[in-house]
């Protein structure tokens with residue numbers, strides 16, 4: 001296949017800068033630049049786009065983003081050992097890559113990028129979920145990002161896109177699908193990474209809706225959904241008993257049978273229930 005740029009292969013970059021993968025930082029690197037270009041394409045047309053990349057590591061995905069035409073990439077990396085490799089990429093794409101050494105959980109991209117920007121990341125699983133929840137729950141909507149293209153453990157990716165009636169359906173599906181379109185763009189076997197993680201991974205692509213899919217107060221919706229799924233085997237009239245003395249009537253008003261379980265209830269009905277409780 002054609003090289004995506006004139007920089008050295010990633011194995012050489014890793015050897016040159018001594019970037020042995022650190023487990024504590026969740027380092028599982030992607031070394032195939034055709035694959036990183038494919039992930040960059042999953043983020044949509046990047047021509048002229050501003051991109052926030054979290055956890056660039058040795059820069060495989062960063063190179064994919066720049067080669068795909070991103071106007072500007074802001075890359076936030078916690079591991080200082082990666083900075084010289086990233087500086088080489090910045091030099092090959094003058095004025096287009098800014099690298100910040102730091103924890104993505106502490107950085108406000110708006111200090112560096114003009115919204116709306118796209119977010120692309122291959123991150124450790126725990127940081128990825130925490131960031132996803134933050135990105136989906138900003139103070140106001142629409143958010144500063146237009147899309148999120150994120151690598152997760154496959155099981156987590158399936159929870160994000162899950163539909164009612166499935167075991168994977170829960171708070172994460174509701175949170176994600178209430179304010180975004182979410183789909184799995186590609187799945188990757190463990191061997192796609194160096195070193196390989198224990199389980200398969202998947203890239204989820206979310207695009208922000210201009211406004212939430214159905215009206216509801218975010219705090220009330222979150223409270224209802226948290227209670228409903230904390231006791232997901234219970235009928236909703238029992239699981240939600242503490243929310244209102246007349247919870248059965250409110251469930252019926254929202255079109256939900258009080259004997260249903262959370263797993264069966266579509267997003268639209270949870271929003272209707274949140275409205276009756278607001």
Ligand code: SAM
Pocket residue numbers: 025026027028029030031054055056057058059060061076077078079082102103104105121122123124127
């Ligand atoms: N994007 C690279 C790739 O695809 O090969 C590296 C992926 S590796 C799974 C995760 C990267 O995120 C590592 O480089 C790690 O140092 C970095 N990282 C871990 N926690 C981070 C955090 N809180 N903020 C920023 N970067 C972090």
